[in-house]
Amino acid sequence: xxRKLNQLVGLILTTKLMTWVVPDSKRFIKGIITTAxxxxxxxxxxxxxxxxxxxxxxxxxxxxxxxxxxxxxLISLIALYFYLKKTPKKAYAKVKGEEKIYTxxxxxxxFDKFRNKDKLKxxxxxxxxxxxxx
Amino acid sequence: MSMLSNLLEKAPQSxxxxxxxxxxxxxxxRVKEKIIKHNKTIDDYSDDEMEDLxxxxxxxxxEDVKKTVLTTLLVAAGIEIMAGG
Numbered sequence: 001x002x003r004k005l006n007q008l009v010g011l012i013l014t015t016k017l018m019t020w021v022v023p024d025s026k027r028f029i030k031g032i033i034t035t036a037x038x039x040x041x042x043x044x045x046x047x048x049x050x051x052x053x054x055x056x057x058x059x060x061x062x063x064x065x066x067x068x069x070x071x072x073x074l075i076s077l078i079a080l081y082f083y084l085k086k087t088p089k090k091a092y093a094k095v096k097g098e099e100k101i102y103t104x105x106x107x108x109x110x111f112d113k114f115r116n117k118d119k120l121k122x123x124x125x126x127x128x129x130x131x132x133x134x
Numbered sequence: 135m136s137m138l139s140n141l142l143e144k145a146p147q148s149x150x151x152x153x154x155x156x157x158x159x160x161x162x163x164r165v166k167e168k169i170i171k172h173n174k175t176i177d178d179y180s181d182d183e184m185e186d187l188x189x190x191x192x193x194x195x196x197e198d199v200k201k202t203v204l205t206t207l208l209v210a211a212g213i214e215i216m217a218g219g
Contacts, residue, residue, distance in 0.1 A: 013210075122186050126185070
């Protein structure tokens with residue numbers, strides 16, 4: 001029981017860590033799960049239909065059902081391919097009341113220069129750097 | 135901090151970059167929250183001051199991550215010991 005719980009906690013933590021470090025993985029997992037559910041449901045409904053057709057003896061649409069099933073699976077896979085290929089628009093998280101801190105001279109773009117810097121320096125590091133130069 | 139730095143050094147470059155970006159973005163968010171809380175605007179800070187604020191928040195976030203990783207490892211080890219015993 002505890003071992004199962006341990007595995008579950010491990011799985012949740014790994015997923016959490018993966019979605020945190022690689023944000024796109026959330027999108028990837030979502031796409032894969034949606035496609036998998038669609039395919040599983042299609043296969044399930046098709047097998048149910050085949051069973052019904054066999055029992056009732058109504059086999060007129062069996063060949064069409066196969067074409068439809070494979071078409072749905074194919075469309076799901078194509079949709080998944082395009083969904084994963086499409087890069088999501090880069091949007092930064094908004095903080096509540098953020099508009100208040102911006103002025104005419106500075107807007108959200110102001111923070112881009114800090115986003116693009118390789119390493120940011122603290123006040124102490126800045127002073128040390130100035131002393132080294134002097 | 136050195137443990138986290140060592141761990142990051144071993145990770146692939148893409149993961150490192152994404153980690154850094156994520157931490158930087160979170161640090162900027164925290165700085166924004168601080169500025170809002172103190173009813174200031176961006177103009178009240180010089181670029182150096184802003185850099186210092188973000189760098190300090192980055193340091194705090196790295197510390198938080200380190201603590202979280204250690205706690206998680208300890209909890210996992212604890213559960214493993216309980217399961218084994």
